[in-house]
Amino acid sequence: MRGIPPARGTDASAQRSAEGLLALARSGDGEAFRGLVEPYRRELQVHCYRILGSVQDAEDLLQETLLAAWRGIGGYEERASVRTWLYRIATNRCLNALRAGTRRPNDYAAYQSEVPLPEPSHRRAEPSWLEPYPDALLDEIADDMPGPEARYEVRESVSLAFLTALQQLPPKQRAVLVLRDVLGFRAAEVANILDTTENAVTSALRRARSALTQELPGPDWESAPLPNSPQERRIVDDFTRAFQAGDVDAVVDLLTNDARLTMPPLPLEYQGLDAIRHFLATVALRDGMSHVLIPTRANGQPAFGCYLRDPRTPILHAHGVLVLTLTGDRITGLTRFHDNSLLPIFGLPRSLRE
Missing domain, CATH: 3.10.450.50 (Nuclear Transport Factor 2; Chain: A,)
Structure with missing residues (x-):
């Protein structure tokens, strides 16, 4: 992991517990920090992918998230779980990237066919910033990961139809819908992650669900x-x-x-x-x-x-x-x-x- 120092000599039994890993990570132990965050690495990457639509951007933002977590581990106050804390960092990094327009350049956005393309049946107002995600990476995520609030299973929530519809939502609505309906976070948790109110989360979720219903294609x-x-x-x-x-x-x-x-x-x-x-x-x-x-x-x-x-x-x-x-x-x-x-x-x- 870039920017994280190598491990010092540590007590193996302490590393086996999350509490021990957290204490060691706070003391500057890079290996303990890896042990603390590694269980969430792949699901965090998929989370960034859902919001950004690009597997390459998602990997960049994952690395930024882990580096920010390493630098901020001393300030982690345990008001939320390590997983929720990491999702807070990752979500806000993704939203910042969308606002700043700092996503990876897409050279093929200006793709020119060797022959003229026929007039389409439908033309969207803007490009759909979307890349495919390999199933080999999805296999590392447990199907029972989402919580009781989730509406979508892991497989459905990375389908191209779902992601294409998701990319049409404003970034904040996109994040709220993923956190609530895909990952199963409670409204209070989402409000904490996004530094907003529960009422704002509920309102954004209602608008996002309505828009998504209109965007998703018919087949079940x-x-x-x-x-x-x-x-x-x-x-x-x-x-x-x-x-x-x-x-x-x-x-x-x-x-x-x-x-x-x-x-x-x-x-x-x-x-x-x-x-x-x-x-x-x-x-x-x-x-x-x-x-x-x-x-x-x-x-x-x-x-x-x-x-x-x-x-x-x-x-x-x-x-x-x-x-x-x-x-x-x-x-x-x-x-x-x-x-x-x-x-x-x-x-x-x-x-x-x-």
Whole structure:
């Protein structure tokens, strides 16, 4: 952890208790501090990701949070648990970053397609600052982590549909909804975290829930097949064959009638079979373009690292990340992320050799 000094010689039995770790951390023991905060590292990163929409920004803010906690450990008064104290630091760091506009530059926000993009079915007023989150990291978070106040399970609360809707909320409402409905903090705890009143928290939560209901798409989360189930694998295999073959009709046959194709952060949506068919035929799968899809998982959903064949060489060039949203036995969402810097986060290379 950057900025934290190495451990001194410590008593092992004292380190086994939170009280002992806290006392040692206050005395300047870096290893004890790591033991104190390590159980919350991954959930704090996911918390920052929900608010910011970027896994890369979330890692930066996580490091800032832990460094701020290390520097401020002497002032921690134990009025709240260590976990709540860390969430207070992380939440306010995220809100400060949003207010200051200091988030990681998104070079691909100015993405220019090699061919003109068709007119979308819908165009958002602003870009959707969203990146996919690897399931391999989510596996480190227990499903029973949220408290009794939570409305959303861990898997649902990192779905692309939920996060896309969440990013449309004002930052304070976003934070309140995540703290209350995802993490299950009580209103009094959220008020303390945000330095506000319980009435203000209740009012912000009411507005956030209302807005989120309007933003979330219709299909029920429960209708999606279970991860890695035979039904999900069958859909994924059929899609892989069709997409790699460049078969537009076969891809479209796998979609629901109201399926959506999006490309965050571009504020463009293509909804319905005709719009998606036209996009695939004129952009993604045009002129015999040939792709190789390497399976992975993101946001609790099937995903792929995309690679484009170059007919002149045996090298496959990175072409972003593609995430599928499923409902029943069909695909209801195609979300394409063009930023190739995301591939290493999924353990995928920037190029492949056939």
